[in-house]
Amino acid sequence: MTAAAEIEVLIRAKYPILYLVSWEERRVEEQLGQLAKSLNRTLHTWTLTQGMKPPVSRTSGPAKPTTLPGELEALALIYEAAEFTVFLLKDFHPYMKDPRVIRLMRDLAMRLRGRSQTLILLGPTLVLPTELEKDVTVVEFPLPTAKDIEETLDKCITAVKENPNVTTKMKPREKEIIIKSAQGLTLDEVESVFARSLVEKKKFDVEVVLEEKKQIVRKSGLLEYYPTQNKMTDVGGMELLKDWLEKRTDAFTDKAKKFGIPAPKGILLLGVQGCGKSLLAKAVAAEWALPMLKLDVGRIFGSLVGQSEENIRKAIRVAESVAPCILWADELEKGFAGVGGSGVSDSGTTARVFATFLTWMQEKTKPVFLVATANDVSALPPEMLRKGRFDEIFFVDLPDADERVQIFEIHLKKRGRDPKAYELQALAAATKGYSGAEIEQIVVGALYPAFDAGRELSQDDLLGEAKAVVPLSVMMREEIDELRHWAAQRTRPASDRKGD
Numbered sequence: 001m002t003a004a005a006e007i008e009v010l011i012r013a014k015y016p017i018l019y020l021v022s023w024e025e026r027r028v029e030e031q032l033g034q035l036a037k038s039l040n041r042t043l044h045t046w047t048l049t050q051g052m053k054p055p056v057s058r059t060s061g062p063a064k065p066t067t068l069p070g071e072l073e074a075l076a077l078i079y080e081a082a083e084f085t086v087f088l089l090k091d092f093h094p095y096m097k098d099p100r101v102i103r104l105m106r107d108l109a110m111r112l113r114g115r116s117q118t119l120i121l122l123g124p125t126l127v128l129p130t131e132l133e134k135d136v137t138v139v140e141f142p143l144p145t146a147k148d149i150e151e152t153l154d155k156c157i158t159a160v161k162e163n164p165n166v167t168t169k170m171k172p173r174e175k176e177i178i179i180k181s182a183q184g185l186t187l188d189e190v191e192s193v194f195a196r197s198l199v200e201k202k203k204f205d206v207e208v209v210l211e212e213k214k215q216i217v218r219k220s221g222l223l224e225y226y227p228t229q230n231k232m233t234d235v236g237g238m239e240l241l242k243d244w245l246e247k248r249t250d251a252f253t254d255k256a257k258k259f260g261i262p263a264p265k266g267i268l269l270l271g272v273q274g275c276g277k278s279l280l281a282k283a284v285a286a287e288w289a290l291p292m293l294k295l296d297v298g299r300i301f302g303s304l305v306g307q308s309e310e311n312i313r314k315a316i317r318v319a320e321s322v323a324p325c326i327l328w329a330d331e332l333e334k335g336f337a338g339v340g341g342s343g344v345s346d347s348g349t350t351a352r353v354f355a356t357f358l359t360w361m362q363e364k365t366k367p368v369f370l371v372a373t374a375n376d377v378s379a380l381p382p383e384m385l386r387k388g389r390f391d392e393i394f395f396v397d398l399p400d401a402d403e404r405v406q407i408f409e410i411h412l413k414k415r416g417r418d419p420k421a422y423e424l425q426a427l428a429a430a431t432k433g434y435s436g437a438e439i440e441q442i443v444v445g446a447l448y449p450a451f452d453a454g455r456e457l458s459q460d461d462l463l464g465e466a467k468a469v470v471p472l473s474v475m476m477r478e479e480i481d482e483l484r485h486w487a488a489q490r491t492r493p494a495s496d497r498k499g500d
Helices: 003-012 025-038 070-080 093-097 099-112 146-160 172-182 187-201 206-220 239-246 254-258 277-288 307-321 349-363 401-414 424-430 436-453 459-468 477-490
Strands: 017-021 042-047 051-053 085-090 117-123 136-140 223-226 266-271 292-295 325-329 368-374 392-396
Touching: 003 017, 003 025, 003 117, 003 136, 017 099, 025 042, 025 085, 025 117, 025 187, 051 070, 070 085, 070 099, 093 099, 099 117, 146 172, 146 187, 172 187, 172 206, 187 206, 206 223, 206 307, 223 307, 239 277, 239 392, 266 277, 266 477, 277 292, 277 325, 277 368, 292 307, 307 349, 392 477, 401 424, 401 436, 424 459, 436 459
Parallel strands: 017 117, 017 136, 042 085, 085 117, 266 368, 266 392, 292 325, 325 368
Antiparallel strands: 042 051, 223 292
């Protein structure tokens, strides 16, 4: 049932007081106006600055002068109003701490019950005193659906189709991407961002829409917005993982939904440090043209009682409000370290936050694709690895010879060098057991002596830097061997390793 249909049922059933939670005053008022007209009722709206519009006809005679504060006067007008009326009070929640307001609203609830009158409160947050919990019915007014956004997009296209400087032609797939990317915005924000896109890009551009979504994330203060700078071509190796992701590129589309495919939940990337797990997480967002948010668990924990639990719920709401999106949780085992023994150190706060996050992972219905990375599998709670939390768990191992060649190519190109000018096979042979991050530092480190000597980067510079580096696979051989042994039977390999 839609929110409008639910409100109609409640009005016809003579519920006395409704509380709509929404930012969208204009959209709510338009829908209530249509609803009141269909039910043959008069809609009155009230704000502290504008008063009641249109004026209310009273059942107890002509209007009487009053010195009551605005909020109390509005309730008094409703108390004396004729039947077949609907009253919309905007931003009334700040006044619901006043005991006089609470008492008058309880009186109103008794008076309106069974009458053809409805009082509707509208505000962006839910503020409901305990005394009114049994008298008020809360209705969540959702953000615009894909159909609403499509109608707005069609209106924008019609309005500018005669403008020769603007391109409005789109393929069905392009139009669907624009509509999906705008989900999570209010209708006013949708109209504004479409207008900005036409002014700035002379067409409907998904990047402009994602830029608008960045504002939602910034205002929350709990998640970080990451621009999609890295691409899959920046990631060396991991052919199996790339293929798995490529097959799910269109998994969030309506076509996939009609085919019976549920929105993918996410992946967990386990592996050796510096092997490109975080880089791949960033590349997924660019490949799928979705906004990427980073969950920093350290931001979730607050000093006040209950603050941490509320913060994780708020972070989840923000992520779902900008869905479809990628949610990146880096080094997950460190964020929830000590879950098992947290009851002593922090009164169980970590455990409760972790439980909320786990439940969301299992039950989420919004298209938020979680990309979690971890280095130390022993620190991950077993319940995190249970089937249903993630679609798949991939193990990212140290790159083999062919992958090291690719990584050298990527980093040499990134720094303006032609990979063909170097013997990449020899460099790959000299860096057996090196991670992708270590290979990048070899390229960076080799540039310094060449720059200092005033000459071009040479093969000897790269080989000399490679010999000077002690790879992590040597320093942490036992830990890496143990991780590989654990992952062999429990995870899916990210690469089709052919050995060195």
